[in-house]
Amino acid sequence: MISPGDSYGFDALDLAVLHERHSTKWRSYPPDVLPAWVAEMDFGTAPPVAAAIEAAVERGDLGYAVDLVAPDLTEAFCGFAARHWSWEVDAAQVHLLRDTMRGIELWIETFTAPGDGVVVTTPVYYPFLHAISGLGRRVVAVPVLAGAAGWELDLDGLESAFRAGHRLLLLCNPHNPVGRAYPEATLRAVAELAERYDVRVVSDEIHAPLVFSPAVHVPFATLGPEVARRTMTVHSASKAFNLAGLGAAVAVIGNEEDAKRFREISYRHRGPAGILGIEASVAAYHAGDAWLAALVTHLQAVRDHLRAELTERLPEVAWAPHEGTYLAWLDCRALRLTSPQQTFLDRGRVAFNDGAAFGPGGDGFVRLNFGTSRAIVIEIVTRMQAALAVPGDTA
């Protein structure tokens, strides 16, 4: 039932209905497991987005999408970036992608050679690590450091990596899984290092619409023309508007020569975007603001609720300050379990992502997806507590 004040029904989820979903979140574990892992939310999408998808289906408009340049999507994205982050994107710099990871992989292939190092700030969204090693490049991990405001980028570590000759940085901001939306001063320091050592930067800002006040999202490419020139920013409506299965993303490439090389990659190799993804993203960027604002308010409340529940019921589980994304990075090291993720799964029947998969610094952590209702978050914590009430460990 939808309660007053919850006009989009974010708290009115029904687990029986969710279990009928066909997505990987709901199909990867037996039905007695509560899934709280992969980054998709338990809500639907914004009403204007759903209407755009329905209209496309009604038109029978399910053919091949346009290649590389989708003027409607570019215009909608530029409007969204200007409204939300005061970022005046040059429409000529916006390129259509199938998804953000494909864009990142193509960038690695185009601008590094096999055997080169690619710098990442771990723990980080693990497909970054797979993309680098899958393409025969080396992962150069610069783990984040624990600071008073939350996880911090290790600027000295980044400088050492750049000084050692590694010329590509994959930045994730807001940072999945550690939940930081890095402040301008930090990003400026990274930009200065990138300039000093002539490093190209991929800035994955897919979670940017999901930053909680008082934190704000600062697009890396807004830090100056020289920074923009060396940066490819990737974005998609897929996280904030829950459209991961539809296939559409954009890259903003701040340098015409790089963009030209990117355009030369064949259509087949790039992987075409999905037409429903484009339609949905246009609607999201044009007409999704009201739903998004309500979503962010809801997620912020769920985050605070989760923190209160954990503090009261599982004080051994630590959680650094969290500013963005619906993914909580929980430090379970004090529990002294061989694998916290496996223990919660086997004994509590709740599925998280294993922190170890996110690279150096991830051991002993789990990533919990709180893109759901308050009631389901309480159930998640109840299952964690039940898992820990069973004596012993799982190897």
Ligand SMILES: Cc1ncc(COP(=O)(O)O)c(C=O)c1O
């Ligand atoms: C930081 C980050 N980048 C990229 C992606 C995946 O995006 P796409 O489906 O557009 O490749 C995710 C998904 O969770 C993510 O968290």
